[in-house]
Amino acid sequence: MTKPESAGYDYDVVISGASLAGSAAAILLARRGVRVALLERRSDPDAYKVLCTHSLTANAYPVLDELGLIPALKKAGAVRNDARWYTRWGWIEPKAAPAGPALPHAYNIRRSTLDPLIRAHASQTPGVDLLLGHQVAGLVQEAGRTVGVRASTPQGEREIRARLVVGADGKDSAVAKFAEVPARQYENTRFGYLAHFRNLPLHGGIGQAWFLEPDMAYAFPNDDGVTVIAVLPDKKRLPAFREDLEGSFYAYVRALPEAPPIDSAERTSKITGTVNYPLLSREPTAPGVALIGDAALTGDPLWGVGCGWALQSAQWLADAVAPVATGRGDLDRSLLTYARKHRRQLRGHQFLAADFAKARPFNPMERLMFSAAARDESLARHMHLFASRLIGPLRFLSPVALAKASAVNIKHRRAAVPPEPLSHTET
Structure with missing residues (x-):
C-alpha cells in the first residue's frame, strides 16, 4: 500500500498564535483542504489582546468578507470606522462624492469581542485543530529547514511535525527567534496610553484623530457604546505622565481641539499603554517557516493598521501556499511568492511610518x-x-x-x- 503524501507529518501546517492573523490563516488554509494545528499559548478561549487600536482598516474588508465574518461583526455591534482628522489647517473630513460610491470602510470593534469571535470561527472550521495552552518552546529542524515545533503544554512537552510552521505570535515572535530570523528595529519616539469610555459623544458620531505635530491622539467609537481614546505624545512629555498618569491623560485630552467631553463620561477601563513600542520588520519567510501579522511587520500603533495587515498577510500566505501545503508542489517557491507580495504591499507604508515615528512635524x-x-x-x-x-x-x-x-x-x-x-x- 502506498503511503499518503502526508506520511511523517502530524499536520500540513502548524500556526503559532490564535489571534487575528493566526485564526484567519487557519480558516483560509483549512477551507482549501490543508490540515492545520492552531496553537495558542493561553488556555482561555476568550483571551484577547489588550493594547490595540481596536480598528480594522478598510483594506481588511475583503478578508473579513472572505472569512464570512461581516454578519457576525455587525451582530456583535461593530461600528463603521468613518473618521475625521484634525490638522493645523483645519479638519480633513472625507465624504463620498455626490454621485459616487460610498467611501470604503471596515469596522472598529474591541479585541475583547473580536478575538474570541474569530478564534471560535477557526475552531469550528473543518480541518482546524485549536490547541489551547500550547506554547512553542522550539522548532524541529532537519537538513537545514523547519519541519515542526516543540510545544509546551499543561500535559508536558510534545512534538508536532508539519511541512510549514507559521509564526502568528506577535512582535516578540518565538517562531522568528527560534528560526533565527533577524528583526530590523526602528525607534518610535512617541509613547502611548489609552482608555475606554462609555457615554462619550463625538462630533458627527464618528472617529476623530488629531495630528498635533508631533503629538497625536485619537478617539474611536466601538461596540457596546464604548469609545477608545488614545494619546501618543512625544517622549519629551513622558516624565509628566509618569508623575501623574491620570491627571496628564485627562489634561492632554481636554486640550484637544473640539475635545471629547471625557469628564462627563464613564471610564470603563484602566489607563494602559506602553512607553517603548519600536517598529519591527522581519523577512517574512525562512526554510519551512512563514511569518504573518506583527511577527513579520510591527507598525506604528498611531496609524491603526496592525489588525488590517494581520488579516491581509494571512490571506496572502493562504493564497500562496495552500495549493502546495499538502505536499503537491514546491513549498519554497510558494513561500517566495508570499514574501514578494508582503514586501511589495507593505514596505513603502512601513518606510513612511518609521520616518514619522521620529515624532517630527510634517515635512x-x-x-x-x-x-x-x-x-x-x-x-x-x-x-x-x-x-x-x-x-x-x-x-x-x-x-x-x-x-x-x-x-x-x-x-x-x-x-x-x-x-x-x-x-x-x-x-
Whole structure:
C-alpha cells in the first residue's frame, strides 16, 4: 500500500498564535483542504489582546468578507470606522462624492469581542485543530529547514511535525527567534496610553484623530457604546505622565481641539499603554517557516493598521501556499511568492511610518497633502484611501495628486488675499 503524501507529518501546517492573523490563516488554509494545528499559548478561549487600536482598516474588508465574518461583526455591534482628522489647517473630513460610491470602510470593534469571535470561527472550521495552552518552546529542524515545533503544554512537552510552521505570535515572535530570523528595529519616539469610555459623544458620531505635530491622539467609537481614546505624545512629555498618569491623560485630552467631553463620561477601563513600542520588520519567510501579522511587520500603533495587515498577510500566505501545503508542489517557491507580495504591499507604508515615528512635524510633502486635503473634498477622499491602506505611497504621492494639491493651495492663497483698492485715477 502506498503511503499518503502526508506520511511523517502530524499536520500540513502548524500556526503559532490564535489571534487575528493566526485564526484567519487557519480558516483560509483549512477551507482549501490543508490540515492545520492552531496553537495558542493561553488556555482561555476568550483571551484577547489588550493594547490595540481596536480598528480594522478598510483594506481588511475583503478578508473579513472572505472569512464570512461581516454578519457576525455587525451582530456583535461593530461600528463603521468613518473618521475625521484634525490638522493645523483645519479638519480633513472625507465624504463620498455626490454621485459616487460610498467611501470604503471596515469596522472598529474591541479585541475583547473580536478575538474570541474569530478564534471560535477557526475552531469550528473543518480541518482546524485549536490547541489551547500550547506554547512553542522550539522548532524541529532537519537538513537545514523547519519541519515542526516543540510545544509546551499543561500535559508536558510534545512534538508536532508539519511541512510549514507559521509564526502568528506577535512582535516578540518565538517562531522568528527560534528560526533565527533577524528583526530590523526602528525607534518610535512617541509613547502611548489609552482608555475606554462609555457615554462619550463625538462630533458627527464618528472617529476623530488629531495630528498635533508631533503629538497625536485619537478617539474611536466601538461596540457596546464604548469609545477608545488614545494619546501618543512625544517622549519629551513622558516624565509628566509618569508623575501623574491620570491627571496628564485627562489634561492632554481636554486640550484637544473640539475635545471629547471625557469628564462627563464613564471610564470603563484602566489607563494602559506602553512607553517603548519600536517598529519591527522581519523577512517574512525562512526554510519551512512563514511569518504573518506583527511577527513579520510591527507598525506604528498611531496609524491603526496592525489588525488590517494581520488579516491581509494571512490571506496572502493562504493564497500562496495552500495549493502546495499538502505536499503537491514546491513549498519554497510558494513561500517566495508570499514574501514578494508582503514586501511589495507593505514596505513603502512601513518606510513612511518609521520616518514619522521620529515624532517630527510634517515635512514639506506632508504639509502639501494634508493642507490641501483640509480644503478639497476630492483630496480628502484621496487621503482616506491612503489612511485605509487601499492605495500605497507611490499612488498617494503621485504627480497627479501633488499637482492637484498644489493647485488647491494656490487657489486658497489667492482667495485669502484681499484685492487691492482701486486708485483715485481708476475710479
